[in-house]
Amino acid sequence: MIVAVLRGSRGISRIPADEFEGDRWFLHAVSAIGELMAEGSAGPPVTDRAYTSRVTGHALEVLAICGAWLMHHPR
Amino acid sequence: MSAGKSIATHFWKTLLTRCHSLLGVPTTSLRNPTGTHLCTVGEQRVDPVQALGIVPDAPLAYWGWGEIPDQYGRRTAGDDGETPIGPDPELADLPPLRPFWGERQDRSRERERVGLQDVEEELLAAAVALAPPDHPLPDSGSATLAFCGALAPLADGLRRDASPVELRDDVAWLGAAAATFLIALSNPGPSPRGLTARAGT
Numbered sequence: 001m002i003v004a005v006l007r008g009s010r011g012i013s014r015i016p017a018d019e020f021e022g023d024r025w026f027l028h029a030v031s032a033i034g035e036l037m038a039e040g041s042a043g044p045p046v047t048d049r050a051y052t053s054r055v056t057g058h059a060l061e062v063l064a065i066c067g068a069w070l071m072h073h074p075r
Numbered sequence: 076m077s078a079g080k081s082i083a084t085h086f087w088k089t090l091l092t093r094c095h096s097l098l099g100v101p102t103t104s105l106r107n108p109t110g111t112h113l114c115t116v117g118e119q120r121v122d123p124v125q126a127l128g129i130v131p132d133a134p135l136a137y138w139g140w141g142e143i144p145d146q147y148g149r150r151t152a153g154d155d156g157e158t159p160i161g162p163d164p165e166l167a168d169l170p171p172l173r174p175f176w177g178e179r180q181d182r183s184r185e186r187e188r189v190g191l192q193d194v195e196e197e198l199l200a201a202a203v204a205l206a207p208p209d210h211p212l213p214d215s216g217s218a219t220l221a222f223c224g225a226l227a228p229l230a231d232g233l234r235r236d237a238s239p240v241e242l243r244d245d246v247a248w249l250g251a252a253a254a255t256f257l258i259a260l261s262n263p264g265p266s267p268r269g270l271t272a273r274a275g276t
Contacts (some may be wrong), residue, residue: 023233026230029249030226033226036222036256037219037222056260059256059257059260060253062249062252062253062256063198063250063253063254065250066253067198070193070194070197070246070247071190071191071194073239073243075193075240
């Protein structure tokens, strides 16, 4: 799953390397989490498929950003 | 297999299965999330009635292997069902039309593959640590708390201009919180309609 996210259309291939300089990547992650939280507080029940798809997209975005950060900073 | 590894495997199998139902796509598409299939125009014209049994009104694949369109389940062009399948070429046998496709020119792909494995292991370890001990799936409340708990130390580390080495665990924690949220989304609990029906009984 992680590899799928990293390699997929939401993955590292679409995130420029310079996005991981400084804290810009973190702002992207926080932005996605903020969208996710806003949907969670104001959205319809999670049984709504369109809503669930949007929230899933935000969560996958956070996962991809964090995974890409780890890839860009090898141990 | 150790208990930790077993739990981790179960955790990710659950995530994959839940994502299947959540996203409405087959798990095979999660392995190929872009849904890309390589097609080649044949060198010679074929008789569609003979090759397909129909006359399609648009270009249509009539031979292949992989997930689709091969109805016989062949894994490679030369798969005769008896000869052992060779090692996974990991996209190196494809033309370089997309990221990660094509023959490896150097060791960078190998390093990348190892890097992906390392990242997966890190995220896996963090996700297992976040998984609720007494329940098979986290609920949305615990998933939200995981996000909140992951943001503060990361923000503090960035404010202190901490090194990537210092930030590493916190970044993995935040990524794992996102994975936990995906699981929680797939476990919504009773719907309002279900609650109404229950209240009426």
